[in-house]
Amino acid sequence: MTQNLFIGCGNMGSAMVAGWLVAGEDPASFTAVRPSGTPVPGIRTVRSVGEADLMPDRIVLGFKPQQLRDLAPDVARWVTSRTTIISILAGADMATLKGYFPRARAIVRVMPNLPVAVRRGVLPLLCSDPALQSELQPWFSMLGFAPWCASEEEFGAIGFVAGSxxxxxxxxxxxxxxxxxxxxxxxxxxxxxxxxxxxxxxxxxxxxxxxxxxxxxxxxxxxxxxxxxxxxxxxxxxxxxxxxxxxxxxxxxxxxxxxxxx
Ligand SMILES: NC(=O)C1=CN([C@@H]2O[C@H](COP(=O)(O)OP(=O)(O)OC[C@H]3O[C@@H](n4cnc5c(N)ncnc54)[C@H](O)[C@@H]3O)[C@@H](O)[C@H]2O)C=CC1
Ligand SMILES: O=C(O)[C@@H]1CCC=N1
Known part of the structure; x- marks a missing residue:
């Protein structure tokens, strides 16, 4: 089973998880890291990545963009050539993310809006690997309209129309x-x-x-x-x-x- 680890699972992370669970995804495929330990409804919640004790296939960056610089070195310790990094961080561009996670299999940017919780979200996606696009399309489409963007500019524009x-x-x-x-x-x-x-x-x-x-x-x-x-x-x-x-x-x-x- 694919293991998805959310590092930071607040308003948006938990909305995405809620959408996937409503769509019938296996709760055991999700783990959330929340420093407070407050459970994310329906899935395993831990206080730190170490406590999660797993090698995730996908790491979702769900904290605040301003935290990236401080948290990236710790997150990078759990990244292997099998790990896909999925960033929902507003502003953090692909080049910046690649700089922090050079070992990752791939990096995917997503800019979801809150109705993903009821599977009527808009979530532009950015990643240049066609194989990974095919792999992830059904998963993201469970949450709503999930178009792959041809450029960071297109990704940003859809994000600004729909994200807020x-x-x-x-x-x-x-x-x-x-x-x-x-x-x-x-x-x-x-x-x-x-x-x-x-x-x-x-x-x-x-x-x-x-x-x-x-x-x-x-x-x-x-x-x-x-x-x-x-x-x-x-x-x-x-x-x-x-x-x-x-x-x-x-x-x-x-x-x-x-x-x-x-
Ligand atoms: N709320 C929204 O509608 C949207 C948010 N985003 C992006 O989603 C990200 C999260 O935003 P929200 O969910 O709104 O914020 P939030 O404040 O609700 O969630 C952030 C979470 O990160 C956790 N966190 C803080 N320090 C941490 C650490 N050291 N390790 C692990 N987790 C930590 C917090 O406990 C909190 O649960 C941001 O980067 C934002 O740009 C993107 C699109 C829309
Ligand atoms: O306010 C924010 O920064 C995030 C990104 C898009 C919607 N909420």
Whole structure:
């Protein structure tokens, strides 16, 4: 059985594990290292790599990018020519990772988003080895849309479109709920209405496959209420989203420099 060792298994690591377990993966194929020892639901959790007492086939780097420089030498002790390193660290580029783990069989970058926990994630993948791509594709696809990227730039761009989006959508839902409360709705009803409206809209968009302009048109009666609302939203939203992604991209570049130690 393939042994997958998560070094750091917090919000994202445990979301990935949850998705794989829901998909029917064997819990015995996962071990999580958590310094706190707090168990990751459903899988063996240990406090250190030494305590795990196994030679993993895959090591998932699930700690914070800022920790890479300090933790890499210790992690590298467990890496052999059979080990695939899977990094979910934002910012840490392929060249940096190869520098820290020169003995690894291969290095794979993944930038998952939180809905991997319910198998509806977006997780761009980067690795130039076609054999490894074929080996890993079914495993990653259990968690959602998992495209192999041709370049670090493409990987980054998909990551910026999707990686933080659950947070942005959470803000969007909360803003609609607050606007509903401001119009006298009960808080619970406002939140449920906003959340279900976003879920239903995304579901419809995904299942119909139609262009977004067509979907919007089907809601927008000529000279009706949606048209009045869109005049306000359209004036701000594209620029706002662009500035949002630009800020995340700039921070990623800073993190990349921190992981390199430059
Ligand atoms: N949260 C998200 O939506 C996404 C996170 N990521 C990446 O995932 C990584 C983890 O992020 P989160 O899960 O959000 O953070 P988190 O803070 O929830 O998890 C980090 C985990 O690392 C553990 N840790 C700290 N020191 C350690 C050590 N010495 N040895 C082993 N484990 C140690 C912590 O106990 C914690 O469980 C980051 O590199 C981030 O860039 C990537 C995509 C999305
Ligand atoms: O905020 C972060 O740095 C991580 C990477 C993408 C989403 N969360």
């Amino acid at each position: 989006t659950p947070a942005y959508v959470a803000r969007f839902i909360a803003a609609f709920a607050a606007a509903g409360e401001g119009r006298g709705l009960d808080a619970g009803i406002a939140l449920t209405a906003a959340r279900e409206a976003v879920l239903g809209s995304a579901w419809l968009a995904a299942s119909s496959g139609e262009p977004m302009t067509d979907l919007a048109r089907r809601v927008t009666s000529p000279n009706g209420t949606t048209e009045a609302g869109l005049k306000v939203l359209d004036a701000e939203l594209p620029g706002l989203i662009d500035r949002t992604l630009a800020a995340a991209t700039a921070r990623s570049a800073e993190l990349a420099a921190e992981t390199r130690g430059s």
